Amino acid sequence: MQTTLAFDVYGTLIDTQGVLVELQKLLGDQAPAFSARWREKQLEYSFRRGLMQNYQDFSVCTRDALEFCDRFYQTQLTAEQKQQLLACYRTLPAFDDAKAALQELSEAGFRLFAFSNGSAEAVKGLLQHAGIDGFFEGVVSVEDLKSFKPNPAVYSHFLRSSSARANETWLISSNPFDVIGAVSAGWQAAWVQRSSEAVFDPWGIEPDARVTSLGELKRVLDAAR
Structure with missing residues (x-):
């Protein structure tokens, strides 16, 4: 799988x-x-x-x-x-942990996609400027549905676009609303808690994993396989 x-x-x-x-x-x-x-x-x-x-x-x-x-x-x-x-906003930098983590996950055989509220054009340009665009199979944008996360239809759109199944897909996000949206749609999700002051929304819906940096992802995902 x-x-x-x-x-x-x-x-x-x-x-x-x-x-x-x-x-x-x-x-x-x-x-x-x-x-x-x-x-x-x-x-x-x-x-x-x-x-x-x-x-x-x-x-x-x-x-x-x-x-x-x-x-x-x-x-x-x-x-x-x-x-x-x-x-x-068109030339924002990648976080310091992004490139190494994406390379590690790509080499480990995971399928990587960028999944964003931004337009496909804007996201592609942003990833290219940050030097991390080459790690992704594709960019999936909400613009095709003309809606935004956490609309459930957006998560279904991602699955169709990437030919993935919900139970085989993880969302990786620092935004609690996005994590909750993905879990509600039947995905697994990892919350990237980049700050110790960040608080996860107390909705009774929890991420499947919590990490403080992208460098922790491979260990967490390997354990979940």
Whole structure:
């Protein structure tokens, strides 16, 4: 049995806080709070659009969340500065543990896919820029369904696209909502708890595994085989 691994991209493989460096140039000490709120609103807007069935590309959610934060914090960013920040989202860095872990898992015979709320074009460009695109059999994006995780239909779409079975598929994600969505869809899932301060949602639905870095995955997945 060949296990399929569906890697979330933003926040799991790719460090969304990479934009913090640019924000600090513009906002100084206000940057960390601005960056965290921007990420929260980005996800919130995707959830709301999914529920409303009013789909727009994830980049639109990112843009609108930036506009919200600019108004909320009264930072009065210029149009040029906003474009500069949005451009950062196309060139975010991979986490330091990503490349070695993906290589190890690929060499061990796991099937690797990128599975994202982002558009296929944006994700492919991001992975290529980060130097980790070569490890994946493919990129599966929610744009084909015009919805977002954790819609159950999105997880079914992944299985169809990758020719995988739910009981042979693991989601790898640092986002608790994504892990809960995958487990609810009959998958197994590993939560990447990148910070000791990160809290998993207390819904009574738990990940099958918890790791603090991607480098722990092979050991955990081998034990589960």
